[in-house]
Amino acid sequence: MSSLSAKIQDVFNEPACETNRGKDAKARTKGCSKPLTPGAAAGGCAFDGAKIVLQPITDVAHLVHAPLACEGNSWDNRGAASSGPTLWRTSFTTDLTELDVVMGQGERKLFKAIREIKEAYGPPAIFVYPTCVTALIGDDIEAVCKRAAEKFGLPVVPVNAPGFFGSKNLGNKLAGEALLDHVIGTVEPDDAGPYDINILGEFNLSGEFWLVKPLLDRLGIRVRACIPGDARYFDIACAHRARAAIMVCSTALINLARKMEQRWDIPFFEGSFYGITDTSEALRQISQLLVNKGADPEILGRTEALIAEEEAIAWKKLAAYRPRLEGKRVLLNTGGVKSWSVVHALMEIGIEIVGTSVKKSTVEDKERIKQILKDDNHMFEQMAARELYAMLSERKADIMLSGGRTQFIALKAKTPWLDINQERQHPYAGYDGMVELVRQIDLAIHNPIWCQVLEPAPWDCQPAVREDLPSTKSEIATVQAFKKFAGTTAGDFGEC
Incomplete structure (x- = not known):
């Protein structure tokens, strides 16, 4: 447990995080968790965060060593999609009971569950997740996983992120540590090339990764590993042979990107595939990093040609929506990379941003928002439900873009709403994704139902x-x- 405590402290002291560098030594040891607001939901735990990052690895069996409720509460917690294996959609749990806890049968039951999964499904690897109960009773997960790996001849990866360790964001980073310690670098590929890249923090929500990959394929760039969206165990095990990386969600896997750069000299940058301008800039930076690592400079010319072609097509499609949406006011209640990338994307077609949340956003994210909006008056860290309702009911925004938890605030205020978080049903990445986002906004704003609900009963x-x-x-x-x-x-x- 002492080594695990050291790892957690190492995550808390992440040197690549601007916010972390700005803290004093005492504040840094507390990590990124914030005190709970009375009456507010606590959000996800560390176990939930680890499961979010690792579950989209589609050919792996994900085994939760815990009472049944832990797996039931965390299963399928994001709308990630797979182009092949479906094993990740199967729930595996040891289903500990009170009797198992009292009689000390946890480790024995875990070993038996690993054997049953091996015999029934034959996965390339099994990921094991301890939770609060099994961590508190002292089950030695790492010892069981090591013994099972030797016995059954397949990788059994312990993911030490019990819920009481901390926030969901901490769980994200601990999942990255598990990949570094047990997966990445364990397989040597025989086809490594100068155009291999990794994409970190891309979850393939609603199949968004599939809108970006064809663009890279046309440039001759191979995605060695997309972590974790639509990933395969073998691809992640070979990820250390990529030449460059783009980090889509820095708050989740900044530690993974930094340590891969230190260990295997894989340079990375934070980019976004939301919006036409940001997608183009991401493609340019990927190509430039590959050239810096020895790729043929002619890829830069091909990248510009591809960008010119795709932008022309996208802008032609968006031209039909500009007269209907120009001047419309949008309120974004999201966070992270979407807090600035979606802002930039919408402003490109003349939509006005009346406010954007910077919840879960890094210092770099906030600086980008200031540059895009020219001031920080439209930024808010957190807005209470009552304030959101007041803003919408007073018609200060024509539509709100947010996650599912705040949709009912918009509906109560009789204001159009669109889901842009992980539960969304449409992909919004890349050039085609931007067109789809604008189309969905147009459909939501001009839905005739809003004229009817605003009339007196x-x-x-x-x-x-x-x-x-x-x-x-x-x-x-x-x-x-x-x-x-x-x-x-x-x-x-x-x-x-």
């Missing part, structure tokens, strides 16, 4: 009564009932 309206027609409520009701019976309408009596 029929029971709040008084009918306009003509002088030559019955005027008392009883007379009107009698005539309306008669006309309904006769198959006609009562439209002659006025409307709201």
